[in-house]
Amino acid sequence: MTQHRGTGIGPPDEYIEAEIHRLLAEDPAVAEQGITVVRRETGLVLYGEVESAHRREEIVRRVADRFPDVPVTSEIGVIRTEAPTQIEQLP
Template sequence: MNDYTEAEVQRALAEDLGVAEQGITVVRADTGLVLGGEVESPHRRDEIVRLVHERFPGVAFAVDIGVTRAGAPTEAEELA
């Protein structure tokens, strides 16, 4: 891992056509990198992890990516 690894991971996440993710943070930690943020599904998180593993096989990283549960509203919103 070099001084530019965070930026390289960030760029790979944004530029990969299958992922195209700009909302994930990449932070250097003592043990490697930490991927953080929120995505809309476990599948999306898995795709991000897969991409980082494939493109950066020698880099250790932890995943702190949550899944945002966005569902359809269950009741009408009252507008005043």
């Protein structure tokens, strides 16, 4: 991973966003490609849905470890696994 000028001394930049995307996809402990990173004035917000609460926590932990000076909040959800209550009919 490349060191970023912006880390710790200014607002998050687009390279941080790109790096988080690659970190989450390429880190074997995460392997998530569907997480969206949104930059707010208050820091980074992570959106998306994953298959377990453990994965959600691991994503936030990895990003916080990599960018300790950037405030990170999570709106990541765990996908429901109930049986369907409706069907789709296709003639």
